[in-house]
Amino acid sequence: xxxxxxxxRLTSPxxxxxxxxxxxxxxxxxxxxxxxxxxxxxxxEHPTVVLDLCGITRLDSSGLGALTRLYLSAKHQHxxxxxxxxxxxxxxxxxxxxxxxxxxxxxxxxxxxx
Numbered sequence: 001x002x003x004x005x006x007x008x009r010l011t012s013p014x015x016x017x018x019x020x021x022x023x024x025x026x027x028x029x030x031x032x033x034x035x036x037x038x039x040x041x042x043x044x045e046h047p048t049v050v051l052d053l054c055g056i057t058r059l060d061s062s063g064l065g066a067l068t069r070l071y072l073s074a075k076h077q078h079x080x081x082x083x084x085x086x087x088x089x090x091x092x093x094x095x096x097x098x099x100x101x102x103x104x105x106x107x108x109x110x111x112x113x114x
Contacts, residue, residue: 001025001057003035007042019046024055026062036066043070043079050106054085059093071102082106 003025010018017043026033043051051067057064067083074081084106086094 003027005035005038009046016048017046018048018050022052022054022095023054024057025087026058027056027066028037028058028060029062033061034064035063035068036070039070039081040073043074043077043081045080048080048082049074050082050084052084053090054087056087059090064093064097067099068102072077080104084108087104 001024003023004021006024008020008022010020012018021039021042025031030082039049041053056063071081082104083094085108087107091100094103094105
């Protein structure tokens with residue numbers, strides 16, 4: 001299943017623009033470049049981007065690399081890239097690779113309540 005990204009534009013309680021991205025499908029080598037391009041565009045438009053990874057069914061080293069590059073790009077631009085709703089597959093990979101120590105991760109993030 002290719003990667004589907006559903007984007008909601010939200011405003012946090014302090015008035016900050018947030019892009020909430022629900023990712024569903026596979027984040028693998030063939031999806032990593034279009035994924036990075038789309039998230040980079042969102043980072044250019046919003047100070048905060050939240051990636052909801054609950055619907056990720058496969059994540060390979062290219063997908064992990066894409067997430068890492070996006071994090072570094074966001075940090076360089078003084079933006080925030082956050083992860084939310086990690087499913088067990090993603091949580092285990094983040095733990096093994098220690099990405100969970102790098103990203104701000106929300107166990108439960110409900111976009112409409114932000």
